[in-house]
Amino acid sequence: MTPAPQEQLLNAAAALRRDLGPDLHDRVSEAIYTEATQIANRTISTDSRQAAFRLDRTVDQLVTSRLWGFPLMLLLLMAVFWATIAGANVPSRMLADLLLGTVYNALHAGAAAIGTPVWLSGLLIDGVYLATAWVVSVMLPPMAIFFPLFTLLEDLGYLPRVAFNLDRLFKGAGAHGKQSLSMMMGWGCNAAGVVATRIIDSPRERLIAIITNNFSICNGRWPTLILMGTLFIGATAPPALASFVAAASVVTVAVIGIFTTLLVSALLSRTVLTGEASTFSLELPPYRPPQVLRTLYTSLIGRTLIVLWRAITMAAPAGAVIWLSSNIMIGDASIAAHLVNALNPFGWWLGLNGVILLAYLVAIPANEIIIPTILMLTLTLNRSQLAQAGVMLELDNNLVYQTLTQFGGWTMLTAVNLMLFSLLHNPCGTTILTIWNETKSAKWTAVSTLLPLLLGIIVTFVTAAVARLVGWV
Amino acid sequence: MNTSPPIGATTLDQLSLGATGRVLALGNQGAERRRLFDLGITPGTLIQSEVRSPLGDPVAYRVRNTLIALRREQSQMIMITLDLEETIV
Amino acid sequence: MSDELVTPQASSLPHAACNTCPAYTNAQLRKLGLDVSGWDYTVALAGNPNTGKSTVFNALTGLRQHTGNWAGKTVTRAEGGFRFQGKRYKLVDLPGTYSLLSTSADEEVARDFLLFGQPHVTVIVADATRLERNLNLVLQILAITDSVVVAVNLIDEARRHGIMIDERGLARDLGVPVVPIVARRGEGLPELLSTIAQVASGAIRPRPRHVPLRDAALERAVKQLVAQIEAVFPNLPQAYWVALRLLDGDASIAQAVREGTIGDLTRGQAVAPIALEAA
Numbered sequence: 044m045t046p047a048p049q050e051q052l053l054n055a056a057a058a059l060r061r062d063l064g065p066d067l068h069d070r071v072s073e074a075i076y077t078e079a080t081q082i083a084n085r086t087i088s089t090d091s092r093q094a095a096f097r098l099d100r101t102v103d104q105l106v107t108s109r110l111w112g113f114p115l116m117l118l119l120l121m122a123v124f125w126a127t128i129a130g131a132n133v134p135s136r137m138l139a140d141l142l143l144g145t146v147y148n149a150l151h152a153g154a155a156a157i158g159t160p161v162w163l164s165g166l167l168i169d170g171v172y173l174a175t176a177w178v179v180s181v182m183l184p185p186m187a188i189f190f191p192l193f194t195l196l197e198d199l200g201y202l203p204r205v206a207f208n209l210d211r212l213f214k215g216a217g218a219h220g221k222q223s224l225s226m227m228m229g230w231g232c233n234a235a236g237v238v239a240t241r242i243i244d245s246p247r248e249r250l251i252a253i254i255t256n257n258f259s260i261c262n263g264r265w266p267t268l269i270l271m272g273t274l275f276i277g278a279t280a281p282p283a284l285a286s287f288v289a290a291a292s293v294v295t296v297a298v299i300g301i302f303t304t305l306l307v308s309a310l311l312s313r314t315v316l317t318g319e320a321s322t323f324s325l326e327l328p329p330y331r332p333p334q335v336l337r338t339l340y341t342s343l344i345g346r347t348l349i350v351l352w353r354a355i356t357m358a359a360p361a362g363a364v365i366w367l368s369s370n371i372m373i374g375d376a377s378i379a380a381h382l383v384n385a386l387n388p389f390g391w392w393l394g395l396n397g398v399i400l401l402a403y404l405v406a407i408p409a410n411e412i413i414i415p416t417i418l419m420l421t422l423t424l425n426r427s428q429l430a431q432a433g434v435m436l437e438l439d440n441n442l443v444y445q446t447l448t449q450f451g452g453w454t455m456l457t458a459v460n461l462m463l464f465s466l467l468h469n470p471c472g473t474t475i476l477t478i479w480n481e482t483k484s485a486k487w488t489a490v491s492t493l494l495p496l497l498l499g500i501i502v503t504f505v506t507a508a509v510a511r512l513v514g515w516v
Numbered sequence: 517m518n519t520s521p522p523i524g525a526t527t528l529d530q531l532s533l534g535a536t537g538r539v540l541a542l543g544n545q546g547a548e549r550r551r552l553f554d555l556g557i558t559p560g561t562l563i564q565s566e567v568r569s570p571l572g573d574p575v576a577y578r579v580r581n582t583l584i585a586l587r588r589e590q591s592q593m594i595m596i597t598l599d600l601e602e603t604i605v
Numbered sequence: 606m607s608d609e610l611v612t613p614q615a616s617s618l619p620h621a622a623c624n625t626c627p628a629y630t631n632a633q634l635r636k637l638g639l640d641v642s643g644w645d646y647t648v649a650l651a652g653n654p655n656t657g658k659s660t661v662f663n664a665l666t667g668l669r670q671h672t673g674n675w676a677g678k679t680v681t682r683a684e685g686g687f688r689f690q691g692k693r694y695k696l697v698d699l700p701g702t703y704s705l706l707s708t709s710a711d712e713e714v715a716r717d718f719l720l721f722g723q724p725h726v727t728v729i730v731a732d733a734t735r736l737e738r739n740l741n742l743v744l745q746i747l748a749i750t751d752s753v754v755v756a757v758n759l760i761d762e763a764r765r766h767g768i769m770i771d772e773r774g775l776a777r778d779l780g781v782p783v784v785p786i787v788a789r790r791g792e793g794l795p796e797l798l799s800t801i802a803q804v805a806s807g808a809i810r811p812r813p814r815h816v817p818l819r820d821a822a823l824e825r826a827v828k829q830l831v832a833q834i835e836a837v838f839p840n841l842p843q844a845y846w847v848a849l850r851l852l853d854g855d856a857s858i859a860q861a862v863r864e865g866t867i868g869d870l871t872r873g874q875a876v877a878p879i880a881l882e883a884a
């Protein structure tokens with residue numbers, strides 16, 4: 044029997060290949076580069092070779108120096124979050140006044156005027172509207188500052204320098220140096236971060252990068268950290284330092300995320316994903332002065348608003364679900380109250396509470412709705428007490444703090460553990476789907492989903508136990 | 517491949533910061549070798565060590581007016597001659 | 606909303622004089638955003654990473670592909686449309702790639718489209734400040750397609766660093782049209798558009814330079830194998846490239862030949878999922 048034509052072809056290729064020797068790629072490549080050099084020499088002229096890129100080199104020597112490399116990274120991260128927190132403060136309050144105060148009251152007044160049934164205005168205004176309004180006022184100001192600042196650093200060319208600085212650590216963890224790039228993309232959105240791992244050549248190292256991408260805080264989670272950092276941690280400092288301390292707490296969580304990434308990568312590369320380190324080559328582009336105004340515009344339109352839109356589309360149905368579940372009664376309590384009560388004991392062990400855990404269940408599709416869900420649940424579950432205390436729904440930060448501590452029973456431990464749990468829990472639905480798309484493996488999708496959750500449970504449990512042991516709470 | 521390295525030959529990782537060398541041969545194999553060729557690190561190319569990362573590794577090299585960071589595992593497989601006369605940039 | 610017009614603007618580029626030609630003055634661009642329906646021509650944007658492909662894409666389609674100053678920002682294929690001089694174009698933004706012998710998933714997306722997606726025109730966006738390295742990819746692409754336009758981008762940076770490029774000489778050497786541009790400011794884009802249009806319509810027929818392999822045995826082997834490949838796969842667009850890959854012992858290409866799926870690399874938008882059998 045004669046072999047198939049394809050096989051004949053391959054055999055012929057193999058025979059020719061034997062005759063030619065092994066270094067064919069070298070020869071072709073060298074031929075092309077020889078040509079490229081000749082063409083370049085003919086067509087490029089440089090008037091001052093010495094001057095070219097000298098400034099770049101000086102900057103690089105500073106940015107990657109033994110002394111300043113790491114402190115500068117930290118300093119820049121601090122600066123970005125300080126600007127985000129300090130800058131978002133006033134607009135956040137104005138937005139809350141407008142959306143949760145003026146507009147909210149007007150909607151209710153309008154609904155009453157046209158005789159809307161109470162359940163309908165409740166569902167639409169106290170459910171759908173309130174959840175979206177909260178998402179907007181919590182997310183819009185900080186993200187409108189964070190994204191442009193981050194994009195400016197990206198356009199400047201700083202991100203590859205971070206990868207350059209951190210590579211030694213990733214190498215130690217058996218991972219690829221470009222993982223820091225996908226990690227930083229994860230700071231915008233984990234789904235995008237997972238796709239960004241395509242720049243990593245080796246499947247093993249790419250998988251490590253995918254599994255650990257969730258340890259990058261994404262835009263849906265920054266607001267939670269910022270709010271907790273501001274309300275609970277920043278508030279312990281004198282007012283002049285409050286936003287610094289808040290920023291420091293947010294940066295601390297982000298840095299814990301980087302260490303977790305390294306630790307989990309090391310664990311994976313030494314157990315289930317063992318193998319040789321693959322080639323590492325990273326191009327450091329020239330620094331390019333960013334077009335500040337254009338960057339502001341495009342990151343506002345192209346990123347902030349898109350991110351916000353996604354949050355709104357997630358928050359609207361979630362608002363309806365929360366309102367319904369806290370107004371439909373089973374026996375003597377609402378569905379939400381039953382669920383919260385059932386989750387409370389487990390929540391206690393984690394230093395959290397039933398409301399937070401329920402919020403994380405509701406927020407599986409999108410982390411953005413954590414804060415609105417927590418606030419709405421805390422408010423509706425304590426409605427009677429709140430009404431007595433005369434707390435209105437138009438919450439500014441002080442009232443949110445009061446509500447959470449007085450009626451939700453929150454302590455510093457709750458806030459800290461919420462920050463930790465925000466870092467360490469399952470990825471959002473979109474990210475899980477993306478992981479599946481990129482790996483087509485149920486096993487690795489499951490690992491990427493459950494591993495962070497498991498870590499989160501362990502870490503919050505230990506933190507709570509230690510805090511209680513030393514009598515901190 | 518020639519047997520003994522010429523006088524003055526060393527490996528790329530030995531190149532001190534700011535110094536320039538000329539690529540002699542690549543000992544890297546497979547995909548890594550291909551990637552280095554594609555980046556323009558071919559025999560005869562001038563290469564200058566430019567910055568070292570804070571933890572000592574990797575090092576970024578200027579080659580054909582681009583800046584490429586390589587880990588020591590890669591650079592120690594690349595044979596170069598020291599080129600005292602020429603600087604690239 | 607996205608119907609802004611890019612009118613040829615005075616620029617300080619050497620080709621600025623062309624702005625006064627009638628062909629340019631009535632050149633009108635209509636950005637069509639995501640609308641790629643009923644296109645007359647497909648145009649691919651190829652090039653090394655971080656050369657400004659996505660910036661060009663955004664400028665021509667009115668879309669907002671993310672851009673960033675690092676290699677590897679774009680990792681998936683993106684499509685958008687524009688209309689120019691009455692013709693509709695589908696523009697495809699590709700991930701950057703150092704070579705057609707790429708190894709990572711993002712580069713594979715670019716490679717497969719360039720080889721088997723059969724765009725009518727391939728625009729290679731090159732970085733003026735790193736032209737020599739960029740030419741490596743340019744010359745590789747010239748080996749697989751004739752309809753190429755080279756857009757030398759980042760001319761502003763080149764100027765700032767005292768680097769001057771003789772585009773006419775470059776065009777002569779490469780055998781394809783070369784257009785200097787500053788994508789971020791839109792300089793040179795009218796010239797680029799009209800060159801694309803002329804290559805697409807056949808008004809310009811590039812005769813790209815093919816790098817001699819400088820090796821008689823290799824030339825013979827490639828020729829022999831190309832003939833065999835064409836016999837087995839009569840419709841395969843890239844027999845020359847496949848022959849080189851086979852001679853180089855590329856296992857994935859051999860596999861595709863064995864299974865007869867070599868021509869299918871074209872269609873898949875999705876990258877092959879990570880093949881990894883963990884221990």
Ligand SMILES: Nc1nc2c(ncn2[C@@H]2O[C@H](COP(=O)(O)OP(=O)(O)OP(=O)(O)O)[C@@H](O)[C@H]2O)c(=O)[nH]1
Pocket residue numbers: 197198331652653654655656657658659660661671672673674675676677678679680699700701702758759760761762786787788789790
């Ligand atoms: N100064 C200057 N910068 C430019 C120009 N064109 C693009 N850039 C910048 O160069 C960087 C890279 O641009 P991109 O469009 O993302 O490049 P790309 O080729 O799509 O990159 P990859 O997707 O990574 O392959 C961005 O920071 C752009 O703002 C230009 O003409 N002049």
Ligand SMILES: [Mg+2]
Pocket residue numbers: 658659660671672678679699700701
């Ligand atoms: Mg791009």
